[in-house]
Amino acid sequence: xxxxxxxxxxxxxxxxxxxxxxxxxxxxxxxxxxxxxxxxxxxxxxxxxxxxxxxxxxxxxxxxxxxxxxxxxxxxxxxxxxxxxxxxxxxxxxxxxxxxxxxxxxxxxxxxxxxxxxxxxxxxx
Numbered sequence: 425x426x427x428x429x430x431x432x433x434x435x436x437x438x439x440x441x442x443x444x445x446x447x448x449x450x451x452x453x454x455x456x457x458x459x460x461x462x463x464x465x466x467x468x469x470x471x472x473x474x475x476x477x478x479x480x481x482x483x484x485x486x487x488x489x490x491x492x493x494x495x496x497x498x499x500x501x502x503x504x505x506x507x508x509x510x511x512x513x514x515x516x517x518x519x520x521x522x523x524x525x526x527x528x529x530x531x532x533x534x535x536x537x538x539x540x541x542x543x544x545x546x547x548x549x
Contacts, residue, residue: 430476437475445471466499477532483509484517488525495533 425432438444448467454460473493479485487509494502506529513521 434472434475438471441471441481443471466497483513484521484525487513487521488529491526491529492533492536495530496536496538 425435445468448464451460451463451467454463470489470493473479473489474481474485477489477492479489487506490502490505490509493499494506510518510521510526
């Protein structure tokens with residue numbers, strides 16, 4: 425894949441983190457098949473959002489991504505992940521989070537195009 429394309433960024437992220445697009449466990453505890461399908465796709469796209477935003481899979485990176493996703497999707501699990509995940513940050517990371525990552529996540533979540541809708545074939549290849 426060409427270096428300037430999303431597919432290359434995504435493939436590199438997945439390789440670097442030793443995961444695959446279908447390695448997420450199936451969604452549980454959701455009885456409605458359509459809602460379960462949507463939640464499964466959300467979970468799979470989560471890694472793509474990490475790649476697009478060049479955010480590592482550390483606790484700091486996860487909390488930051490949850491804020492972006494929460495602002496864009498309004499999903500309670502994303503919003504609560506951003507709030508409660510931040511409470512688990514160590515002091516050094518909490519300072520970075522409050523000074524840089526949280527303001528960036530809020531700005532990105534509010535100003536970026538809807539990130540969950542970026543899976544168009546022409547952008548991947």
